[in-house]
Amino acid sequence: xxxxxxxxxxxxxxxxxxxxxxxxxxxxxxxxxxxxxxxxxxxxxxxxxxxxxxxxxxxxxxxxxxxxxxxxxxxxxxxxxxxxxxxxxxxxxxxxxxxxxxxxxxxxxxxxxxxxxxxxxxxxxxxxxxxxxxxxxxxx
Amino acid sequence: xxxxxxxxxxxxxxxxxxxxxxxxxxxxxxxxxxxxxxxxxxxxxxxxxxxxxxxxxxxxxxxxxxxxxxxxxxxxxxxxxxxxxxxxxxxxxxxxxxxxxxxxxxxxxxxxxxxxxxxxxxxxxxxxxxxxxxxxxxxxxxxxxxxxxxxxxxxxxxxxxxxxxxxxxxxxxxxxxxxxxxxxxxxxxxxxxxxxxxxxxxxxxxxxx
Numbered sequence: 181x182x183x184x185x186x187x188x189x190x191x192x193x194x195x196x197x198x199x200x201x202x203x204x205x206x207x208x209x210x211x212x213x214x215x216x217x218x219x220x221x222x223x224x225x226x227x228x229x230x231x232x233x234x235x236x237x238x239x240x241x242x243x244x245x246x247x248x249x250x251x252x253x254x255x256x257x258x259x260x261x262x263x264x265x266x267x268x269x270x271x272x273x274x275x276x277x278x279x280x281x282x283x284x285x286x287x288x289x290x291x292x293x294x295x296x297x298x299x300x301x302x303x304x305x306x307x308x309x310x311x312x313x314x315x316x317x318x319x320x
Numbered sequence: 321x322x323x324x325x326x327x328x329x330x331x332x333x334x335x336x337x338x339x340x341x342x343x344x345x346x347x348x349x350x351x352x353x354x355x356x357x358x359x360x361x362x363x364x365x366x367x368x369x370x371x372x373x374x375x376x377x378x379x380x381x382x383x384x385x386x387x388x389x390x391x392x393x394x395x396x397x398x399x400x401x402x403x404x405x406x407x408x409x410x411x412x413x414x415x416x417x418x419x420x421x422x423x424x425x426x427x428x429x430x431x432x433x434x435x436x437x438x439x440x441x442x443x444x445x446x447x448x449x450x451x452x453x454x455x456x457x458x459x460x461x462x463x464x465x466x467x468x469x470x471x472x473x474x475x476x477x478x479x480x481x482x483x484x485x486x487x488x489x490x491x492x493x494x495x496x497x498x499x500x501x502x503x504x505x506x507x508x509x510x511x512x513x514x515x516x517x518x519x520x521x522x523x524x525x526x527x528x529x
Binding site: 222223234273275 | 398402406484
Protein backbone atom coordinates (compact mmCIF):
# COMPACT_ATOMS: atom_id res chain seq x y z
CA UNK A 181 0.00 0.00 0.00
CA UNK A 182 2.75 2.42 0.98
CA UNK A 183 4.76 1.49 -2.02
CA UNK A 184 1.75 2.14 -4.18
CA UNK A 185 1.19 5.61 -2.86
CA UNK A 186 4.89 6.38 -3.12
CA UNK A 187 4.77 5.29 -6.71
CA UNK A 188 1.76 7.46 -7.31
CA UNK A 189 3.58 10.40 -5.78
CA UNK A 190 6.61 9.76 -7.94
CA UNK A 191 4.44 9.67 -11.01
CA UNK A 192 2.71 12.88 -10.05
CA UNK A 193 6.06 14.55 -9.66
CA UNK A 194 7.23 13.38 -13.03
CA UNK A 195 4.06 14.56 -14.67
CA UNK A 196 4.11 17.89 -12.94
CA UNK A 197 7.78 18.11 -13.91
CA UNK A 198 8.68 19.10 -10.41
CA UNK A 199 12.19 18.22 -9.51
CA UNK A 200 13.19 17.81 -5.91
CA UNK A 201 14.87 21.18 -5.72
CA UNK A 202 11.93 22.94 -7.26
CA UNK A 203 9.66 21.45 -4.64
CA UNK A 204 12.01 22.65 -1.91
CA UNK A 205 12.19 26.15 -3.32
CA UNK A 206 8.42 26.37 -3.63
CA UNK A 207 8.09 25.40 0.02
CA UNK A 208 10.64 28.03 0.95
CA UNK A 209 8.86 30.70 -1.04
CA UNK A 210 5.50 30.03 0.53
CA UNK A 211 7.05 29.95 3.98
CA UNK A 212 8.78 33.22 3.12
CA UNK A 213 5.49 34.74 2.03
CA UNK A 214 3.87 33.80 5.33
CA UNK A 215 6.77 35.15 7.35
CA UNK A 216 6.74 38.34 5.31
CA UNK A 217 3.09 38.81 6.18
CA UNK A 218 3.81 38.27 9.88
CA UNK A 219 6.99 40.29 10.24
CA UNK A 220 7.22 42.84 7.46
CA UNK A 221 3.91 43.66 5.83
CA UNK A 222 2.63 45.84 8.67
CA UNK A 223 5.25 48.36 7.76
CA UNK A 224 6.17 47.75 4.14
CA UNK A 225 2.55 46.77 3.31
CA UNK A 226 1.44 43.56 1.65
CA UNK A 227 2.20 44.94 -1.81
CA UNK A 228 5.58 46.33 -0.76
CA UNK A 229 4.54 49.91 -1.40
CA UNK A 230 5.75 51.28 1.95
CA UNK A 231 4.22 54.31 3.65
CA UNK A 232 4.76 57.82 2.32
CA UNK A 233 8.24 59.05 3.36
CA UNK A 234 8.17 57.07 6.58
CA UNK A 235 8.71 53.53 5.37
CA UNK A 236 10.52 52.85 2.10
CA UNK A 237 8.95 50.69 -0.59
CA UNK A 238 10.33 47.26 -1.43
CA UNK A 239 8.43 47.15 -4.70
CA UNK A 240 11.01 48.06 -7.38
CA UNK A 241 13.30 49.55 -4.77
CA UNK A 242 16.78 50.32 -6.12
CA UNK A 243 18.22 49.90 -2.63
CA UNK A 244 16.99 46.33 -2.41
CA UNK A 245 18.20 45.46 -5.91
CA UNK A 246 21.62 46.96 -5.33
CA UNK A 247 22.07 45.51 -1.86
CA UNK A 248 20.45 42.11 -2.13
CA UNK A 249 23.22 40.51 -0.13
CA UNK A 250 22.69 42.93 2.76
CA UNK A 251 19.12 41.72 3.19
CA UNK A 252 19.81 38.83 5.61
CA UNK A 253 21.63 41.16 8.01
CA UNK A 254 19.06 43.90 7.58
CA UNK A 255 16.30 41.52 8.63
CA UNK A 256 18.26 40.19 11.59
CA UNK A 257 19.58 43.50 12.94
CA UNK A 258 17.16 46.08 11.59
CA UNK A 259 18.24 49.47 10.32
CA UNK A 260 18.51 53.05 11.50
CA UNK A 261 19.74 56.35 10.16
CA UNK A 262 19.19 58.03 6.82
CA UNK A 263 18.74 55.71 3.85
CA UNK A 264 18.09 56.63 0.24
CA UNK A 265 15.57 54.55 -1.67
CA UNK A 266 14.46 55.47 -5.19
CA UNK A 267 15.79 58.98 -4.75
CA UNK A 268 14.02 59.70 -1.47
CA UNK A 269 15.55 59.91 1.96
CA UNK A 270 14.04 57.81 4.72
CA UNK A 271 15.12 58.07 8.32
CA UNK A 272 13.12 55.89 10.65
CA UNK A 273 14.05 52.85 12.66
CA UNK A 274 13.43 49.36 11.38
CA UNK A 275 13.44 46.87 14.28
CA UNK A 276 15.59 43.74 14.11
CA UNK A 277 14.24 40.20 14.29
CA UNK A 278 16.35 38.45 16.90
CA UNK A 279 13.79 35.69 17.31
CA UNK A 280 13.78 34.49 13.70
CA UNK A 281 15.92 31.44 12.90
CA UNK A 282 18.50 31.46 10.10
CA UNK A 283 16.22 29.32 7.95
CA UNK A 284 13.30 31.68 8.46
CA UNK A 285 15.35 34.73 7.55
CA UNK A 286 16.59 33.02 4.40
CA UNK A 287 13.02 32.11 3.44
CA UNK A 288 12.00 35.76 3.78
CA UNK A 289 14.98 36.83 1.69
CA UNK A 290 14.12 34.42 -1.10
CA UNK A 291 10.51 35.57 -1.12
CA UNK A 292 11.32 39.29 -1.01
CA UNK A 293 13.96 38.99 -3.74
CA UNK A 294 11.57 37.06 -5.96
CA UNK A 295 8.57 39.24 -5.44
CA UNK A 296 9.61 42.86 -5.28
CA UNK A 297 12.56 43.71 -7.57
CA UNK A 298 11.78 44.63 -11.17
CA UNK A 299 13.45 41.39 -12.21
CA UNK A 300 13.40 38.57 -9.63
CA UNK A 301 16.79 38.05 -8.03
CA UNK A 302 17.93 34.50 -7.34
CA UNK A 303 20.90 34.16 -5.07
CA UNK A 304 22.72 30.99 -4.21
CA UNK A 305 21.70 29.55 -0.87
CA UNK A 306 25.38 29.50 0.06
CA UNK A 307 25.89 33.21 -0.45
CA UNK A 308 22.80 34.08 1.57
CA UNK A 309 23.88 31.79 4.39
CA UNK A 310 27.36 33.24 4.29
CA UNK A 311 25.98 36.77 4.45
CA UNK A 312 23.97 35.85 7.51
CA UNK A 313 26.95 34.27 9.23
CA UNK A 314 29.09 37.29 8.52
CA UNK A 315 26.62 39.71 9.99
CA UNK A 316 26.49 37.70 13.19
CA UNK A 317 30.26 37.63 13.52
CA UNK A 318 30.42 41.41 13.16
CA UNK A 319 28.12 41.39 16.18
CA UNK A 320 25.28 43.83 16.54
CA UNK B 321 -47.63 36.93 -3.41
CA UNK B 322 -44.08 35.96 -2.55
CA UNK B 323 -42.85 38.22 -5.28
CA UNK B 324 -44.80 41.18 -3.98
CA UNK B 325 -43.26 40.75 -0.57
CA UNK B 326 -39.84 40.56 -2.13
CA UNK B 327 -40.44 43.73 -4.08
CA UNK B 328 -41.63 45.48 -0.94
CA UNK B 329 -38.65 44.29 1.02
CA UNK B 330 -36.32 45.58 -1.67
CA UNK B 331 -38.12 48.90 -1.75
CA UNK B 332 -37.86 49.17 2.01
CA UNK B 333 -34.15 48.48 2.01
CA UNK B 334 -33.67 50.94 -0.79
CA UNK B 335 -35.74 53.61 0.96
CA UNK B 336 -33.82 53.13 4.19
CA UNK B 337 -30.49 53.40 2.46
CA UNK B 338 -31.55 56.67 0.92
CA UNK B 339 -31.30 58.45 4.23
CA UNK B 340 -29.09 56.29 6.33
CA UNK B 341 -28.45 57.77 9.74
CA UNK B 342 -25.54 56.93 11.97
CA UNK B 343 -25.93 55.81 15.57
CA UNK B 344 -24.97 58.06 18.46
CA UNK B 345 -22.56 56.41 20.89
CA UNK B 346 -22.48 56.64 24.66
CA UNK B 347 -24.95 57.20 27.45
CA UNK B 348 -27.84 59.53 27.03
CA UNK B 349 -30.08 61.20 29.58
CA UNK B 350 -33.32 63.14 29.58
CA UNK B 351 -33.21 66.71 30.74
CA UNK B 352 -35.86 69.33 31.20
CA UNK B 353 -35.30 72.73 29.66
CA UNK B 354 -37.25 75.94 30.12
CA UNK B 355 -38.14 77.47 26.82
CA UNK B 356 -40.53 80.44 26.48
CA UNK B 357 -42.14 79.65 29.79
CA UNK B 358 -42.73 76.02 28.90
CA UNK B 359 -40.67 73.12 30.13
CA UNK B 360 -39.43 70.84 27.39
CA UNK B 361 -37.92 67.40 27.84
CA UNK B 362 -34.96 66.72 25.62
CA UNK B 363 -32.42 63.96 25.18
CA UNK B 364 -28.84 64.84 26.05
CA UNK B 365 -26.16 62.77 24.36
CA UNK B 366 -22.65 61.98 25.52
CA UNK B 367 -20.01 64.19 23.94
CA UNK B 368 -16.23 64.12 23.75
CA UNK B 369 -15.09 66.15 26.78
CA UNK B 370 -13.10 69.37 26.30
CA UNK B 371 -9.34 68.85 25.96
CA UNK B 372 -6.10 70.81 25.97
CA UNK B 373 -3.27 69.25 23.96
CA UNK B 374 -0.27 70.34 21.89
CA UNK B 375 0.12 69.76 18.17
CA UNK B 376 3.19 69.00 16.06
CA UNK B 377 4.08 72.70 15.92
CA UNK B 378 3.87 73.08 19.68
CA UNK B 379 0.64 75.05 19.40
CA UNK B 380 -2.13 74.49 21.89
CA UNK B 381 -5.08 72.63 20.47
CA UNK B 382 -8.44 72.45 22.22
CA UNK B 383 -11.92 71.35 21.30
CA UNK B 384 -12.29 74.79 19.73
CA UNK B 385 -10.35 73.49 16.70
CA UNK B 386 -13.08 71.00 15.90
CA UNK B 387 -16.07 73.09 16.94
CA UNK B 388 -18.79 72.66 14.33
CA UNK B 389 -16.58 70.27 12.34
CA UNK B 390 -16.66 66.58 11.62
CA UNK B 391 -13.50 64.83 12.66
CA UNK B 392 -11.78 61.48 12.88
CA UNK B 393 -9.58 60.64 15.89
CA UNK B 394 -7.08 57.84 16.29
CA UNK B 395 -4.26 56.73 18.60
CA UNK B 396 -0.75 55.69 17.60
CA UNK B 397 2.94 56.14 18.37
CA UNK B 398 5.72 56.86 15.91
CA UNK B 399 7.84 53.79 16.73
CA UNK B 400 4.92 51.35 16.70
CA UNK B 401 5.97 48.22 14.80
CA UNK B 402 2.55 46.61 14.64
CA UNK B 403 -0.65 48.14 13.34
CA UNK B 404 0.23 51.84 13.14
CA UNK B 405 1.80 51.88 9.69
CA UNK B 406 -1.31 50.20 8.28
CA UNK B 407 -3.55 52.63 10.14
CA UNK B 408 -1.55 55.54 8.84
CA UNK B 409 -1.74 54.24 5.30
CA UNK B 410 -5.51 54.08 5.68
CA UNK B 411 -5.72 57.49 7.37
CA UNK B 412 -3.71 58.88 4.47
CA UNK B 413 -6.51 57.70 2.18
CA UNK B 414 -9.05 59.50 4.35
CA UNK B 415 -6.87 62.61 4.32
CA UNK B 416 -6.66 62.59 0.54
CA UNK B 417 -10.44 62.33 0.40
CA UNK B 418 -11.17 65.26 2.72
CA UNK B 419 -8.22 67.52 1.87
CA UNK B 420 -9.38 71.03 1.16
CA UNK B 421 -12.88 70.55 2.61
CA UNK B 422 -13.01 72.77 5.69
CA UNK B 423 -15.76 70.65 7.23
CA UNK B 424 -13.34 67.90 8.12
CA UNK B 425 -10.37 67.47 10.46
CA UNK B 426 -8.21 64.46 11.41
CA UNK B 427 -6.59 64.19 14.85
CA UNK B 428 -3.93 61.54 15.53
CA UNK B 429 -2.96 61.28 19.21
CA UNK B 430 0.34 59.78 20.32
CA UNK B 431 0.07 57.38 23.23
CA UNK B 432 3.83 57.55 23.83
CA UNK B 433 4.27 61.24 24.62
CA UNK B 434 7.55 60.66 26.48
CA UNK B 435 9.27 59.51 23.31
CA UNK B 436 7.18 61.25 20.66
CA UNK B 437 8.49 64.77 21.14
CA UNK B 438 7.04 67.68 19.22
CA UNK B 439 9.90 67.74 16.66
CA UNK B 440 9.42 64.00 16.10
CA UNK B 441 5.71 64.50 15.52
CA UNK B 442 6.47 67.35 13.17
CA UNK B 443 8.81 65.16 11.15
CA UNK B 444 6.24 62.36 11.14
CA UNK B 445 3.56 64.78 9.94
CA UNK B 446 5.77 66.12 7.14
CA UNK B 447 6.82 62.68 6.02
CA UNK B 448 3.21 61.56 5.79
CA UNK B 449 2.56 64.51 3.53
CA UNK B 450 0.08 66.23 5.86
CA UNK B 451 -0.19 70.01 5.78
CA UNK B 452 -0.41 69.94 9.58
CA UNK B 453 -3.70 71.81 9.64
CA UNK B 454 -6.38 69.45 8.50
CA UNK B 455 -4.48 66.47 9.85
CA UNK B 456 -2.81 67.24 13.16
CA UNK B 457 -0.64 65.15 15.46
CA UNK B 458 -1.37 65.70 19.12
CA UNK B 459 0.50 65.08 22.32
CA UNK B 460 -0.01 65.92 25.96
CA UNK B 461 0.25 64.37 29.38
CA UNK B 462 0.08 60.62 29.19
CA UNK B 463 -2.81 60.31 31.65
CA UNK B 464 -4.77 63.01 29.85
CA UNK B 465 -4.46 61.17 26.53
CA UNK B 466 -5.33 57.78 27.99
CA UNK B 467 -8.35 59.22 29.76
CA UNK B 468 -9.48 60.99 26.61
CA UNK B 469 -9.07 57.76 24.62
CA UNK B 470 -11.10 55.70 27.02
CA UNK B 471 -13.78 58.06 28.26
CA UNK B 472 -14.04 60.34 25.26
CA UNK B 473 -13.53 58.00 22.34
CA UNK B 474 -14.23 54.51 23.75
CA UNK B 475 -10.76 53.42 22.65
CA UNK B 476 -8.06 51.55 24.55
CA UNK B 477 -4.60 52.99 24.94
CA UNK B 478 -2.23 51.83 27.63
CA UNK B 479 1.30 50.62 28.25
CA UNK B 480 1.82 46.86 28.12
CA UNK B 481 5.31 45.45 28.31
CA UNK B 482 4.27 42.24 26.59
CA UNK B 483 3.25 44.02 23.39
CA UNK B 484 5.86 44.70 20.69
CA UNK B 485 6.63 48.37 21.10
CA UNK B 486 5.27 48.35 24.64
CA UNK B 487 1.69 49.53 24.20
CA UNK B 488 -1.72 48.14 23.48
CA UNK B 489 -4.09 50.34 21.65
CA UNK B 490 -7.14 49.86 19.56
CA UNK B 491 -6.71 50.42 15.85
CA UNK B 492 -9.98 52.29 15.80
CA UNK B 493 -10.82 55.37 13.76
CA UNK B 494 -13.40 57.31 15.75
CA UNK B 495 -15.86 59.46 13.83
CA UNK B 496 -17.16 62.53 15.68
CA UNK B 497 -19.92 64.82 14.50
CA UNK B 498 -20.30 68.62 14.54
CA UNK B 499 -21.67 68.46 18.06
CA UNK B 500 -18.78 66.40 19.44
CA UNK B 501 -20.79 63.19 19.57
CA UNK B 502 -19.14 59.89 18.61
CA UNK B 503 -21.02 58.53 15.61
CA UNK B 504 -18.92 55.60 14.46
CA UNK B 505 -15.90 53.45 15.29
CA UNK B 506 -14.11 51.73 12.41
CA UNK B 507 -11.22 49.29 12.29
CA UNK B 508 -8.40 51.45 10.94
CA UNK B 509 -6.49 48.46 9.62
CA UNK B 510 -9.36 47.25 7.46
CA UNK B 511 -9.67 48.96 4.09
CA UNK B 512 -13.35 48.04 3.76
CA UNK B 513 -14.27 49.62 7.07
CA UNK B 514 -12.32 52.70 6.17
CA UNK B 515 -14.22 52.88 2.87
CA UNK B 516 -17.38 52.89 4.96
CA UNK B 517 -15.99 55.65 7.15
CA UNK B 518 -15.30 57.76 4.09
CA UNK B 519 -18.94 57.41 3.04
CA UNK B 520 -20.21 58.12 6.53
CA UNK B 521 -18.21 61.35 6.69
CA UNK B 522 -20.46 62.73 4.00
CA UNK B 523 -23.63 61.50 5.69
CA UNK B 524 -22.62 63.61 8.68
CA UNK B 525 -21.76 66.52 6.43
CA UNK B 526 -25.30 66.45 5.00
CA UNK B 527 -26.87 66.15 8.44
CA UNK B 528 -28.68 69.21 9.79
CA UNK B 529 -27.64 70.33 13.23
